[in-house]
Amino acid sequence: MLYALLCYHDEDVVWSWSKEEDDAVMARLGQVQEKWVKAGKLGPSLRLLPTTAATTLRKSEDPPLVLDGPFAETKEQLLGFYIIDVEGLEEALAFARELAAANPGGAYEIRPVGLYNADPRTAV
Amino acid sequence: MSEESWINAALTGARPRAVGALLRYFRDLDTAEEAFQEACLRALKHWPVNGPPRDAAAWLIMVGRNAALDGARRMSRQEALPEEAVLSDLEDAEAPLAERLDGAQYRDDVLRLLFICCHPDLPATQQIALALRIVCGLGVRQIARAFVVGEAAMEQRITRAKARIAKADVPFEAPGAVERSERLAAVAAMAYLVFNEGYSVREPQLAGDADLCEEAIRLARLLLRLFPAEPEIMGLLGLMLLQHARAPARFNAAGEIVLLEEQDRTLWNRKLIGEGLALIDKAVRHQRPGPYQVQAAIAAEHSRSARAGETDWGSIAALYAALERMQPSPVITLNRAVAISKVLGPAEALALIEPLAERLGAYFPYHGARGHFLLQLGRKAEARAAFNQAICLANTPAEAALIRQHLDKLGEEAGIPG
Structure with missing residues (x-):
């Protein structure tokens, strides 16, 4: 079963980390990821740049409107995601709990994947 | 430490x-x-x-x-x-x-503090000086250096600004939207000066010194979140990020400055560059160019060149010319001259900066650049005199060491032990 693990956190907090703090968090997350990679359960993952670098195309207008910033103004922002291939929700939660221990604060949204297209550039 | x-x-x-x-x-x-x-x-x-x-x-x-x-x-x-x-x-x-x-509360505090320092009763230069003193806690000498003015003049400027702000009975409440955007330019200028202060005084080994650049970047991010559709703030943040991305390559193991052209570009922070370039793309869409966007575009030209030899100096010279039109300043002319020296040669560059001697006489990079142009033209005695003048004006040991390298080379060529 494919799940997407969407990472939410207060961007103000995360982008206030010093380089040392950031490196330490990434190193701890790396250990968790490695374990799940070895088990063949971790797919692609990515970390997003701050929402100040984001642009939104709003389709409700015709032609669509291009706006600066993220789609939603919320306290916690989408900062990245993982794709995992697990038995079910309990195992997805186990992965999320391990990540949470390595990087406290914020929230993970565990969302089943409906359609998954592999990266066409690597599929060749 | x-x-x-x-x-x-x-x-x-x-x-x-x-x-x-x-x-x-x-x-x-x-x-x-x-x-x-x-x-x-x-x-x-x-x-x-x-x-x-x-x-x-x-x-x-x-x-x-x-x-x-x-x-x-x-x-x-x-x-x-x-x-x-x-x-x-x-x-x-x-x-x-x-x-x-x-979380965000302290940032609101910082922003409020910035805006109060940028009271409209104060002329722009006093707003900036006051904010540097009060918000950033920079010393009068540091602030004077950032403005390229004398220390006594800066002391007076700050004292006057404080007196005026006290008399003005500044309201505590943050300004409304219109007033706020009017002050944004002053706050942005101040944030960039904070950044430059961090950039110029930075010595490689002192961990505390990096804070000023990062504080300025955080400040710019905060400003952009408050003004998400303001292209000049995108330009400001982009400019800071692209410059800060080079920090790991700016000093060698001995703590000496490594010039942009000699930097190991693989050390540049690609994440910061990616964010900076994304911000420039966003800003360009607004079709409201301004000085920060142009400066960010100049920094981007360097970031996009994998090797120094691939730098598009023609574009950079044109961007500096655009910047000069928006914001005439001898320092910008000096920078344009450096680009011109790559495109047209040192004679044209030297001709461009000779008239600036009076205004930039106390500015360390002026004498450094002039020495380079003279050296390229084979006018060694004059080059040596210019480098000697630069050393006298160097603000940090690293700056002095950089110039001394050139003097040593000149000495070797002339058969004089360095």
Whole structure:
């Protein structure tokens, strides 16, 4: 079963980390990821740049409107995601709990994947 | 790092947050500043004994607030309160306070502080100088250097600005949307000067020195979040990120400055560059060019070149010309001359900067660049004189060492031991 693990956190907090703090968090997350990679359960993952670098195309207008910033103004922002291939929700939660221990604060949204297209550039 | 420099770095780093929060408590700039100064004095006394607090800003806010309240009580009751008893509660008080200050609140404090420093009654130069002094805690000498003016003149400018702001009876409330966007330009300029201060005084090994650049970047990110569709703020943040991305390559192992052209570009921070380039793309869409966007575009030209030899100096010269039209300044002309020297040659570049001698006579990079052009033209004696003048004006040992390398080479060529 494919799940997407969407990472939410207060961007103000995360982008206030010093380089040392950031490196330490990434190193701890790396250990968790490695374990799940070895088990063949971790797919692609990515970390997003701050929402100040984001642009939104709003389709409700015709032609669509291009706006600066993220789609939603919320306290916690989408900062990245993982794709995992697990038995079910309990195992997805186990992965999320391990990540949470390595990087406290914020929230993970565990969302089943409906359609998954592999990266066409690597599929060749 | 020595104890003293660690404490100074911590005090400088905590300053915008601490003074901003104290201003929120007291609604008076002088009281907030005095409270912060008092807290700093106590920090210098207590931190070497008790070790560094977990959250320096929270400690300073708590101590500063208590000290100012004690002072007020003493004034009204004419009796002293037990100082040490107040301080002994600190360890307990620190944790909840730190939690309350977590997140975005301190940034609102900092922003409020910035806007109050940028009061419209003050001319732009005084706003910037005042904010540098009050928000960033820069010394008068540092501020004078950033403005390329004398120290005494800057001292006077700051004193005058404080007097005017006191007389103006600044309202505590943050300004409305229109007023706020009018002040944005001054705040942005101030943030960039903060960045430049961090960039220019930075020595590779001192951890505390990097804070100024990062504080300025955070400030710019905050400004962009408040003004998400403002292309000049995108340009400002993009410019800072692209310049800061080069930080790991700017000094060699011996602590000497490595010039842009000689930097190991694989050391550049690709993540910061990616964010900077994304911001420029966003800004360009607005079709409202401004000085920060142009400067960011210049920095982007360097970032996009994998090797120094691939740099598109023609585009850079054209961008500097555009910048000069928007913002005439001898320093920009000097930079354009460097680009011109790559495209047209040193003679054209030298001709462009010779008329600036009077205005940039006290500016270290002017003599460095002039020495280079003269050297390229084979005018060695004049080059040596220019480099000697540059050394006299160098602000840091690293700057002096950079010029000394050229002098040494000149000496070797002339058969004189370096």
